[in-house]
Amino acid sequence: MSYTDTELIEIFYEDKARGIELIFKQYYDILCRTSVRMTKDPALAEDVVQEIFYELYKKNSETKIDSLLGYLKRSVYNRTLNKIKSNKDKFDSDDINTEISDKSINSQETLEYNELETYVNKVIDSLPEKCRLVFVMNRFEGLSYKQVAEKLEISVKTVENQMSKALRILRTELADYKKLLKNEQIE
Secondary structure, X not given: OOOOHHHHHHHHHHOHHHHHXXXXXXXXXXXXHHHHHHHOOHHHHHHHHHHHHHHHHHOOOXXXXXXXXXXXXXXXXXXXXXXXXXXXXXXXXXXXXXXXXXXXXXXXXXHHHHXXXXXXXXXXXXXXXXXXXXXXXXXXXXXXXXXXXXXXXXXXXXXXXXXXXHXXXXXXXXXXXXXXXXXXXXX
């Protein structure tokens, strides 16, 4: 049975153990997928989500949560970013578990793909906070501009502006990366 956020919050405040159990059953998979998109590490993603549920359980009834899924996703996103930043050395290009379905790709192409993926992730991480949050919610979580605006309590126009800014920065950085690669190949 699926519950609305309002129902889950009410149950949580009436009976924490039952509320956490229902929230866990309803949102655990979604939250893990959100974290895995960022880390590429299912075990780390599960740790992050479990920590979020533990923190939620510790909250008292005075804490007001308006949108449960929004609150949980934002918590997972922020906690995942913190984990990535605190374990930066674990996320070098050599450590990223990238599954490549086409076995015909040679090791040079795989290396180039991993380097590019690492570079893109660094550029995304370097975006201004609001810009990065809007970009990740839209591109990685698949939320529409309207949904992002509602979850972040900003206007759709602000979401459009932040996405334009993020894409402009990404295009510029990737063009610079491409120039750098061409220069390295010439030498």
